[in-house]
Amino acid sequence: MASPKMDTAADPAQGASPASPAGTVAAEPGRPLILIVDDSPESIRLLSGLILDKGDVLFATSGEAGLNLARQRRPDLILLDVEMPDLSGYEVCRRLKDDPDTRDIAVMIVTSHHSSAHEVQALESGAIDFLTKPLAPAVVRARVQTQLTLKSQADALHRQAMLDGLTGLYNRAYFHEHLELEWRRHQRQQVPLGFALLDVDHFKAFNDQYGHVAGDACLRRVAEALKASTRRPAEFVVRYGGEEFAIVMPNTPREEIGRFGEWICRQVQDLAIPHEGSSAAPVVTISAGLAVLVPTPDRTWSDLIERADRALYRAKQEGRNRAMVAD
Numbered sequence: 263m264a265s266p267k268m269d270t271a272a273d274p275a276q277g278a279s280p281a282s283p284a285g286t287v288a289a290e291p292g293r294p295l296i297l298i299v300d301d302s303p304e305s306i307r308l309l310s311g312l313i314l315d316k317g318d319v320l321f322a323t324s325g326e327a328g329l330n331l332a333r334q335r336r337p338d339l340i341l342l343d344v345e346m347p348d349l350s351g352y353e354v355c356r357r358l359k360d361d362p363d364t365r366d367i368a369v370m371i372v373t374s375h376h377s378s379a380h381e382v383q384a385l386e387s388g389a390i391d392f393l394t395k396p397l398a399p400a401v402v403r404a405r406v407q408t409q410l411t412l413k414s415q416a417d418a419l420h421r422q423a424m425l426d427g428l429t430g431l432y433n434r435a436y437f438h439e440h441l442e443l444e445w446r447r448h449q450r451q452q453v454p455l456g457f458a459l460l461d462v463d464h465f466k467a468f469n470d471q472y473g474h475v476a477g478d479a480c481l482r483r484v485a486e487a488l489k490a491s492t493r494r495p496a497e498f499v500v501r502y503g504g505e506e507f508a509i510v511m512p513n514t515p516r517e518e519i520g521r522f523g524e525w526i527c528r529q530v531q532d533l534a535i536p537h538e539g540s541s542a543a544p545v546v547t548i549s550a551g552l553a554v555l556v557p558t559p560d561r562t563w564s565d566l567i568e569r570a571d572r573a574l575y576r577a578k579q580e581g582r583n584r585a586m587v588a589d
């Protein structure tokens with residue numbers, strides 16, 4: 263039998279891995295990502311052969327390498343060997359559960375021990391299920407499928423709870439969670455994280471003149487324009503408040519962000535939604551405040567928001583329908 267094609271580092275024992283694509287926060291919905299951590303290449307071959315049709319398979323041959331890959335790639339499910347020379351599977355599982363970046367990943371412990379004491383230890387370390395060697399193929403496949411189904415249902419519910427009802431964009435609760443993850447990822451990689459805060463100009467006057475139904479329709483069209491204007495899937499648009507929106511721009515240098523701000527203002531203006539009561543233009547426009555930071559330990563993501571907020575204030579002061587970049 264040909265050995266299964268696996269997505270992994272050239273030397274998995276080193277825990278190296280291809281850099282994750284810009285802005286990948288979690289595996290894309292669709293094909294699940296499964297990580298096998300086992301010190302035995304033979305076990306990895308066997309296990310991956312059983313589940314190749316259920317998702318993309320990554321592997322690591324030590325506990326440390328497994329932890330690194332889990333943090334970098336955020337798989338949907340980890341199959342974790344207990345008996346490994348560097349770290350036991352129980353210890354790896356505990357560390358995964360202690361790390362906010364990895365604590366939501368489902369872990370199945372794989373061991374040759376059959377006692378209920380071992381099963382209890384696996385569950386206490388945070389594992390969701392338990393497989394015993396020698397592996398029974400049908401059991402492995404069925405239990406892996408169960409966990410992947412549960413994970414995808416949980417993800418779908420989670421996404422639903424995090425959407426804004428009016429615009430279908432992500433809401434502020436999800437935004438904070440997402441920005442926190444991006445902040446930490448950019449800090450590890452020491453790359454610039456861009457952020458834009460956008461506000462519809464004279465929106466109260468719009469509602470007063472055209473009514474709230476038209477106001478809602480206007481917000482939906484602006485939201486669509488913002489979403490359409492993002493150029494990379496990793497860019498992330500949220501409804502930040504009433505008529506405020508925000509865009510998170512992973513790995514975006516300062517030179518790019520000013521151009522992006524102007525471009526996004528133009529996209530909204532080009533919708534040509536009449537707005538007679540606006541001093542900025544005869545149509546609906548937005549003002550944009552933008553900021554870029556390479557995260558450092560003495561800062562938090564709220565610094566990024568504050569900077570963008572101050573730049574937005576300046577954009578308003580200087581006549582609206584424009585973008586300002588924070589110093």
Ligand SMILES: [Mg+2]
Pocket residue numbers: 300301302343344345346
């Ligand atoms: Mg082992």
